[in-house]
Amino acid sequence: xxxxxxDAQLQEYALGALxxxxxxxxxxxxxxxxxxxxxxxxxxxVERLLRSMPLEHADPRIAGRVLARIARAEHPALMAGxxxxxxxxxxxxxxxxxxxxxxxxxxxxxQQPAASGSSAYHLYVDRWVEGLTGFTRTGSSILMRVVPxxxxxxxxxxxxxxxxxxxxxxxxxxxLTRRRTAG
Amino acid sequence: xxxxxxxxxxxxxGDHQALAALIDLHKDRAYTLAFRILGSREExxxxxxxxxxxxxxxIGSFRGDASFGTWLYRIIFNLSMTVRxxxxxxxxPVETLTEELSENSGDxxxxxxxxxxxxxxxxxxLGRAVRSLPENHRVAVDLFYLxxxxxxxxxxxxxxxxxTVKTYLFRARKRLxxxxxxxxxxxxxxx
Numbered sequence: 001x002x003x004x005x006x007d008a009q010l011q012e013y014a015l016g017a018l019x020x021x022x023x024x025x026x027x028x029x030x031x032x033x034x035x036x037x038x039x040x041x042x043x044x045x046v047e048r049l050l051r052s053m054p055l056e057h058a059d060p061r062i063a064g065r066v067l068a069r070i071a072r073a074e075h076p077a078l079m080a081g082x083x084x085x086x087x088x089x090x091x092x093x094x095x096x097x098x099x100x101x102x103x104x105x106x107x108x109x110x111q112q113p114a115a116s117g118s119s120a121y122h123l124y125v126d127r128w129v130e131g132l133t134g135f136t137r138t139g140s141s142i143l144m145r146v147v148p149x150x151x152x153x154x155x156x157x158x159x160x161x162x163x164x165x166x167x168x169x170x171x172x173x174x175x176l177t178r179r180r181t182a183g
Numbered sequence: 184x185x186x187x188x189x190x191x192x193x194x195x196x197g198d199h200q201a202l203a204a205l206i207d208l209h210k211d212r213a214y215t216l217a218f219r220i221l222g223s224r225e226e227x228x229x230x231x232x233x234x235x236x237x238x239x240x241x242i243g244s245f246r247g248d249a250s251f252g253t254w255l256y257r258i259i260f261n262l263s264m265t266v267r268x269x270x271x272x273x274x275x276p277v278e279t280l281t282e283e284l285s286e287n288s289g290d291x292x293x294x295x296x297x298x299x300x301x302x303x304x305x306x307x308x309l310g311r312a313v314r315s316l317p318e319n320h321r322v323a324v325d326l327f328y329l330x331x332x333x334x335x336x337x338x339x340x341x342x343x344x345x346x347t348v349k350t351y352l353f354r355a356r357k358r359l360x361x362x363x364x365x366x367x368x369x370x371x372x373x374x
Contacts, residue, residue: 007357008353043360045363046294046360049309053309053310055211055212055215056215056227057214058214058231067202069236070202070236
């Protein structure tokens with residue numbers, strides 16, 4: 001009488017992975033052994049179910065998305081025009097912030113001292129509020145006072161100062177563009 | 184349909200439409216593998232996109248020793264495992280078999296009743312059982328039955344010995360038989 005096969009052997013038999021001689025021995029045993037035959041049927045059922053497992057379906061737009069990412073990476077110049085507005089707004093906000101800070105500094109150094117009797121806390125708050133509301137005026141006044149002292153009087157020094165700010169704009173634009181197209 | 188080796192030649196030449204053709208051929212299998220590992224559709228799609236981007240960038244290094252599918256699924260597998268390892272919260276399987284199964288378990292409940300179920304119900308039972316497998320077993324099952332990879336290809340993808348692949352699949356089939364048998368018992372009792 002043929003011997004009972006172990007589970008591994010029955011699985012291999014179900015997959016057709018046994019040699020001819022071994023397969024024949026298993027087949028002969030299954031014909032006479034109800035226990036192993038039932039076990040084998042269970043293995044076949046599982047195998048059938050596994051082979052009928054459905055695939056998940058990817059988004060059909062996935063190819064377009066991949067190609068778009070490649071295009072962005074390979075042609076950043078095409079994307080630069082799209083991000084330039086963002087860079088301009090970002091730089092403008094930065095410059096505005098610089099003037100805000102200058103305004104506060106200007107308030108602290110150029111404003112008249114508050115009336116005597118005010119607490120240091122109120123002095124600070126008053127100056128801060130004045131700085132916030134008058135930052136443009138104060139910032140401009142700093143520009144009008146400092147630049148001529150360095151470069152001399154006249155409109156030329158002011159113009160030079162504005163021109164010197166151009167590299168700041170360019171660096172900020174480059175930084176923001178690089179951040180947008182990274183990855 | 185154009186043979187895959189010609190599509191790959193066009194891709195090596197920088198033809199983007201060749202990449203689109205490859206994506207259409209393999210996206211479902213790649214997505215299924217990523218989704219089975221990650222359990223999240225959004226993350227699976229990100230991984231698949233990243234995987235095909237890597238294929239595009241490194242197609243020159245694909246020598247053709249293995250099939251393109253094997254190479255792709257290895258990329259997807261590695262990317263999925265990287266994403267998974269970065270998670271703080273690990274998605275737990277629905278249920279697990281806590282007891283160890285011996286090589287010749289006496290649990291041989293017949294599964295004849297499964298054949299009497301609707302196909303959709305069978306698929307649902309099987310899906311639940313597969314999701315409850317240990318991760319390595321589940322991935323090996325998916326690679327064998329869904330991505331149709333051989334034992335050797337699975338070993339290359341998962342970077343494990345061939346014997347380990349056979350062990351994973353053997354134990355997975357055994358556990359599934361037990362789980363399905365128990366699921367059918369519960370259905371009979373509930374009926």
